[in-house]
Amino acid sequence: MAAPVPKTNELFKDLASLSAKDDFLLRRVENEAAKLMRVDASGGHAVLGAVAAIRGNLDRSVRHHELSVKLEDDVALWLNYCTSLAILDAAGKRLEVARRALAWHEDVDELLDVAVGAALESASFGDGQRFCDLWASRHGRHHAAAQAVGKLVRATDSGLFSSDGVRGVLEVAREVSRAAGVQRTEQGRILEPPDSPDAFLWTFQVAAPPAIAAQLNENLADELATRVDLLEDPGLRLVVMYEGAAAY
Amino acid sequence: MAVTCDELLVGAQHMLAQAVDEVTWRRATSLAYYAAFHRCIALADQELPGGVSPRIGHRALVKALMAAPEPWLRSIAFMLEQCRGRRVEADYLLNVDFTENAAASVLATSQRVFAKADRRGS
Numbered sequence: 212m213a214a215p216v217p218k219t220n221e222l223f224k225d226l227a228s229l230s231a232k233d234d235f236l237l238r239r240v241e242n243e244a245a246k247l248m249r250v251d252a253s254g255g256h257a258v259l260g261a262v263a264a265i266r267g268n269l270d271r272s273v274r275h276h277e278l279s280v281k282l283e284d285d286v287a288l289w290l291n292y293c294t295s296l297a298i299l300d301a302a303g304k305r306l307e308v309a310r311r312a313l314a315w316h317e318d319v320d321e322l323l324d325v326a327v328g329a330a331l332e333s334a335s336f337g338d339g340q341r342f343c344d345l346w347a348s349r350h351g352r353h354h355a356a357a358q359a360v361g362k363l364v365r366a367t368d369s370g371l372f373s374s375d376g377v378r379g380v381l382e383v384a385r386e387v388s389r390a391a392g393v394q395r396t397e398q399g400r401i402l403e404p405p406d407s408p409d410a411f412l413w414t415f416q417v418a419a420p421p422a423i424a425a426q427l428n429e430n431l432a433d434e435l436a437t438r439v440d441l442l443e444d445p446g447l448r449l450v451v452m453y454e455g456a457a458a459y
Numbered sequence: 460m461a462v463t464c465d466e467l468l469v470g471a472q473h474m475l476a477q478a479v480d481e482v483t484w485r486r487a488t489s490l491a492y493y494a495a496f497h498r499c500i501a502l503a504d505q506e507l508p509g510g511v512s513p514r515i516g517h518r519a520l521v522k523a524l525m526a527a528p529e530p531w532l533r534s535i536a537f538m539l540e541q542c543r544g545r546r547v548e549a550d551y552l553l554n555v556d557f558t559e560n561a562a563a564s565v566l567a568t569s570q571r572v573f574a575k576a577d578r579r580g581s
């Protein structure tokens with residue numbers, strides 16, 4: 212009798228709590244995904260793409276996810292692809308994939324949410340505004356990120372700082388958290404302190420205790436303090452901060 | 460001096476350790492920031508040519524440290540600005556949720572400002 216074939220959803224459920232340290236369990240999921248290939252190749256590739264993302268292998272993850280969406284144009288597969296890119300903190304690539312997915316599934320809100328987040332994180336604020344406008348035209352109310360996106364568009368349009376400058380700071384922040392092996396848990400929160408109408412504070416939550424978040428804040432400050440270009444633009448007009456959580 | 464910046468920092472630690480609600484998380488955040496702010500005034504007065512006034516404003520202090528040629532002083536300016544942003548949120552944006560994690564992160568960052576200032580960036 213042939214061994215039972217696992218379901219894609221079950222494998223994704225198994226992956227939800229795993230990290231790169233869980234090598235044995237990740238290998239087991241990979242073996243199960245290989246079995247899945249016989250009956251659901253697109254699902255199998257999506258699972259393997261997710262495993263590669265957890266292992267931090269961008270090229271391998273992209274390769275599997277590209278095969279997955281090529282074999283079957285299913286919204287869930289596109290969302291899996293975007294989730295892997297979020298794990299990999301590859302905001303620019305995630306924006307590109309979200310755009311491609313929306314070309315086929317323009318009425319899917321989850322994809323639009325992903326596109327807004329990816330546009331913000333890759334400092335493509337004009338794109339972010341277009342996605343927010345699309346969301347608003349569909350729902351008759353503003354997207355949750357619309358206000359922040361609008362402020363950032365106005366800030367870049369008025370020359371307060373450039374998108375390239377913000378992208379540079381976000382990239383340094385990414386490198387700092389990657390180097391420490393700390394994963395960010397959300398796309399971040401953007402605040403304009405009331406006493407500083409020409410400044411923004413962008414807070415990212417990390418899956419680590421506050422003491423580690425503080426270490427990241429210092430590492431980030433050390434890196435930025437030596438970057439003449441980023442001291443000039445955006446300088447103190449856009450400051451990134453990490454926030455930890457006691458639960459970790 | 461009736462109270463030192465170190466005592467403010469210890470006060471913030473105690474406050475956060477005993478905090479059970481958002482009001483206290485906000486107050487501990489504010490106190491942790493002010494501890495770092497006063498530590499940085501002393502640091503700037505000591506390290507910057509001509510020193511700084513003890514009455515220097517918050518943003519002026521950050522800008523003065525940012526203008527220093529030494530990267531470690533600019534790094535401290537960034538950290539102080541990070542804490543300042545959250546302090547302003549804690550003090551003024553009452554309609555935005557403020558969490559214990561936010562307070563703990565500001566306190567831990569403030570402690571790093573002290574440590575970095577004490578070792579003069581080394």
